[in-house]
Structure formats: C-alpha cells, structure tokens
Amino acid sequence: EVQLVESGGGLVQPGRSLRLSCTASGFTFGDYAMSWVRQAPGKGLEWVGFIRSKAYGGTTEYAASVKGRFTISRDDSKSIAYLQMNSLKTEDTAVYYCTSSLGYWGQGTLVTVSS
Amino acid sequence: DIVMTQTPLSSPVTLGQPASISCRSSQSLVHSDGNTYLSWLQQRPGQPPRLLIYKISNRFSGVPDRFSGSGAGTDFTLKISRVEAEDVGVYYCMQATQLFTFGPGTKVDIK
Numbered sequence: 001e002v003q004l005v006e007s008g009g010g011l012v013q014p015g016r017s018l019r020l021s022c023t024a025s026g027f028t029f030g031d032y033a034m035s036w037v038r039q040a041p042g043k044g045l046e047w048v049g050f051i052r053s054k055a056y057g058g059t060t061e062y063a064a065s066v067k068g069r070f071t072i073s074r075d076d077s078k079s080i081a082y083l084q085m086n087s088l089k090t091e092d093t094a095v096y097y098c099t100s101s102l103g104y105w106g107q108g109t110l111v112t113v114s115s
Numbered sequence: 116d117i118v119m120t121q122t123p124l125s126s127p128v129t130l131g132q133p134a135s136i137s138c139r140s141s142q143s144l145v146h147s148d149g150n151t152y153l154s155w156l157q158q159r160p161g162q163p164p165r166l167l168i169y170k171i172s173n174r175f176s177g178v179p180d181r182f183s184g185s186g187a188g189t190d191f192t193l194k195i196s197r198v199e200a201e202d203v204g205v206y207y208c209m210q211a212t213q214l215f216t217f218g219p220g221t222k223v224d225i226k
Contacts, residue, residue: 047215
C-alpha cells in the first residue's frame with residue numbers, strides 16, 4: 001500500500017524557519033518526482049514546488065510565491081522528501097501536502113505562521 | 116504561466132443524475148512529448164485531494180467508472196454519470212504540462 005506521511009508542521013513566528021518531511025512507503029521512491037502543494041484555510045490548491053527523480057537530474061522548480069525562500073530536497077535512501085521553509089510569512093499559513101508523480105497524496109500537515 | 120478556469124464553480128446535483136464540470140487552460144496543454152498532462156482531483160470535505168483522472172481520460176487506481184474525462188488542447192470535461200452521495204466535494208483540474216497549475220475548484224453538493 002502506498003503511503004505518504006507529512007510531518008513537521010506547527011505554529012511558527014513570521015520570519016522564522018520550518019522544515020517539513022514527507023515519508024513514503026509502498027513504492028520505489030527514487031523513481032518518482034515529488035511535489036509539495038498547499039491549501040490555505042478555506043481556499044483552493046496552490047502548487048509550491050517539486051523535485052525530479054535522480055534519473056532526471058534531481059532538479060527543482062518552485063512557484064514564484066516561494067522561490068528563494070523554500071527549498072525542496074530528497075533522501076532516496078530514506079524515502080523522504082523535505083520542504084525547507086525560510087523567512088516565513090503569515091500568508092504561508094496552510095495545510096501542506098506532499099504528492100508523488102505516481103499520483104498519491106499525503107494527509108497533509110498544518111503550518112500556521114503567526115506572532 | 117498557464118491559467119486554469121473551471122465552470123461552474125458550484126454545482127448542486129440530484130442523486131442518480133449526471134454532472135459535468137468544464138476546465139479551460141489559457142494555452143494548449145499538449146506537451147512536447149505528445150502527452151497532455153491534464154488531471155482531475157477530488158477533495159471530499161475534511162479530506163486530502165485524491166487523483167481521479169490523469170492525462171485527460173485515464174482513471175486512477177480504484178476510481179469508479181462513473182467518472183470519465185475528455186477533451187483536448189485547451190478544453191476539458193469531467194463527467195460523473197450518476198452522482199452518488201460520496202461524490203460530494205470540490206473537484207479541481209490541474210495541468211502539469213508547464214510546471215503545475217490548479218483550477219479554482221468546483222463545489223459539488225446534493226440538491
């Protein structure tokens with residue numbers, strides 16, 4: 001059974017940093033690109049960024065709203081994708097989902113940016 | 116950037132009746148590799164999104180055959196042949212031809 005489990009969310013002050021993790025199981029993690037998508041309270045889905053598989057260079061792409069502040073990385077030996085979020089703003093408050101190019105989604109983790 | 120629009124934004128439906136959602140992209144979603152990366156996702160209340168359809172018309176694992184997708188280029192449609200109570204939620208189209216963009220979502224509820 002494919003599972004994606006996000007962790008690391010919580011309450012953080014504006015300007016601070018937070019790192020989210022997405023732990024995968026049930027598929028060959030290294031073969032697939034991994035994306036992060038967020039959903040602000042009561043709003044729609046917003047793509048954050050993704051990381052390609054090593055076979056495609058392991059490179060990353062980001063939405064304009066987070067470029068330069070967020071970094072996605074992966075550890076294929078542990079089947080984990082990370083989202084490092086720096087210089088957080090109140091508008092980054094959202095549920096953050098990880099999703100694989102295989103089509104599966106995690107349950108999400110809530111990040112609240114507030115003083 | 117590719118912009119995705121959906122109509123309607125809200126769709127009250129009768130149980131057992133069909134429903135249809137349209138999605139339009141601001142430019143063609145045909146990729147240089149020949150594929151069209153247009154997907155449909157369902158988000159039930161309080162749940163994470165779930166992939167229903169990928170590459171216009173392919174049903175994802177476990178998706179009932181009452182869901183179908185069609186379209187080409189910039190115009191796409193999701194159809195539910197007979198709406199069931201468990202189909203209530205918000206439906207998003209998503210393009211992955213040029214990075215990723217989601218439509219605004221269509222809320223489906225029961226009349």
